[in-house]
Amino acid sequence: MRTKICLVLTEPSLKEDLALVEQYRQFIDMVELRADCLLPEERIHFRHFPEMAKLPCILTVRRKSDGGRFLEGEGSRTTIFAQGLAFADTDPKKNFAYIDLEEDLELPSIEEAARAFGTKIIRSVHNMNGPLTGIPQMVKRLRRTKDEIAKIAFMPRNLSDVTQLFREAKKCYGEEYTLLAMGPYGLPSRILASHLGSCITYVLAPSKSGQENSLGQLDPVSINEIYHIRQNTSETKIFGVTGNPLSATLSPQIHNSGYVRQHIDAVYVPLRAESIEEAISFAEETDIPGLSVTFPFKETVLPNLDQISAEAGEIGACNTIIKTEGAWQGYNTDAKGFERALLGFLNRKDLKKLRVSIIGAGGVARAVAHAVKEMKGKACIFNRTPEKARDLARLYNFKWAVLDAGSRSILESYSDVIIQTTNVGMSPQPDEDPIDFYAFSGSEAVYDVIYHPEKTRMLRRAEHAGCRISNGYSMLQYQAYLQYKLFTGIDYENN
Template structure:
């Protein structure tokens, strides 16, 4: 089979707008899908002109609401519109629609005959907007009416384990097909269309010219597909890596790792894998033969029981952010320790923390790495956490102080305020209760503190804004991310990251 094509979905209300979007992304794509269901009523009368305007192969799609589209007319009117799009075919086939998307239950012989006569291939599609489709090979065989048609299944997996099954089943297909997953878990299948054998992968432009519904369905930006994920170079020999966590709303790790692979001339790609379950993430990685995973919240501690081996540091702090697949199973490491150590030394311009009093906000997986690093740097720390028992358990390991995170601990926080390190997800805005939140909003800065927040998106959390306004030196977590990613890269590939 040929490498998958990149198909840009056009969802503007006029053909002129659609053409402008196409021209913006022309260099990044192979073909386009004209979503005529999004066009204004009067614009739909002229869809026949679009293939000649486009200068690229065009799919004509008029999607019903039941299948995720916005076409509100009846089936007779929709069929007539399809016929209008195929009519008056040109002898120059480049000026005709190259493909037309017809649902599996749409049986209109006149449309099918016209498509065949005019050299327009039929994409025969099945959409399930609520769940995955079981037994894809059997379903593909059922909807593929002739060898001239390209069967397409678009479905909405609810768990990553369903996506694993889809990859397994799609890999057995030996004819042209399209596999398109939608929703929060869809990104891996869009980037790795080569591994599902899909004829194409759909994408949408960022910004105002894309329908919000398509973004929610998991469409990827065509520029990102090419520049970040090196989509066109992915083949059967490409080494696969990724990052897993939940909700995994913001991550710059793919950019860091994929840039590294390009600099080193490696045939490798690193992708985001959203999963509420770390078991599902590991199963998915094994299904695809992935060689390594970055592990982020909330899986840094729960992943430990799933691993065959642990590095000394990961075992000591009982938190793991990196897993590497070996012949004997998964081995876990913690590169957060290295990352925060290098980041703090750069931020503070010191060689160690001897004699310095440090406040660590939080007691989770990230806080464990931070506490270990502060201890190794000879600092004295106090752990502040809403659950006092968690703060105590972490603090006692290093003979640190501990306190409840709240007004009750304010005096102690003032005492340990030379450096404040914020390690929780509060401020990231990944859920409503954290939106615009500051985990130490009860504390009044005097301006002499140095504040490090491990969050890097947003660039400045409410905590950092408030600290900076008070005159404090501040730093976000990008430096930590960068340094820990360099160490991960080395564990994944055996080579040092080329900066």
């Protein structure tokens, strides 16, 4: 049975909730009316919401302790459930299709009324403070009768908690349930609901303020148009990208659009992790054969690999890992991707006679330095930790300097091309500038590997001075195309 997409409605009025239903109707299968979010005067009329929505509806009155907003007593909650089931219509489409009752809520009369009119009971457990274990036993306990659906939701502390959820879900075969991990670590449980065996996955409309929701729910458009959830089954092959914080990656759009265009049954998902070891454990539990690796794991991944390519070994950083015949192999596509992106930006065949500044000495900087050497450029590595700048510079016989105002004159002498490779300028500190001490003359070509925001503070300053500028989206594209071929064996740019 295909996982159903349920839009959670949390507006204060029924009119606003209905507007969201109409806006996202093509992307959803059902809705959850969160009566705990409605204004008191709106609760009088919600009984007719299913008829107005013209979609299967879940009635939920969530307590604050379970992640909701309801602060009144259990007597008031019981009354709301009773109002939702009252005056049931002979046409089941005009009634609530489901009611969500927490495990500790005992309402025999409500449950009896629900069954009498074909309203299914979702029996739920929520833990906002950490993981839940013993999932198979909990699912069986929650389903007091075979027509009930078990729902278990928790806030994981890390990706390892989500890995355990996927492991335990394999023991729930034959049961009807929804399992989900909340927050940014839990995103895979929403996208890969079919792999978990969940009958429902929940989505939320984007916040009017533009802020991310704390529970990590995707919006209806993204889960369909980026992750193509309606095409995913338990047999769909999984790929992914891992890093931390991984809050602005566009890699899923690139990879997933390729799978759709080339009719490959696969999905590419973000895996936020505290360590690369956590990400590899998740990959092994869910049979992921390939991962993109981004900040801050490009160097720490190396000891976890069985083999690495010559280029990854020379660079000392890896951004792509593939599992073949039980062994993890590492590659670096950043260098080739950057080379293509930079030469396209400069409209040149190489970097001969150009003096290049490389800002940073981390995993991306290592790939950039390798590419600059291959393109016959002369460079200076700038880093706040001088030892890291020195060690990277020595690999390619480059100059090096401390990244501070004292090195301004050196930066000026290597300013034909300035390449920024650090994460300075990204959220949550978009107003930072790694070379705020430097005054652009307007003659520099400035490339920042950051692509979100589209223009960092450094790029805005450079543009204002008259410099040619580019963000890192082109590098992201080209290195992703190379990863895609490693994952699938197919050229991304082939029609």
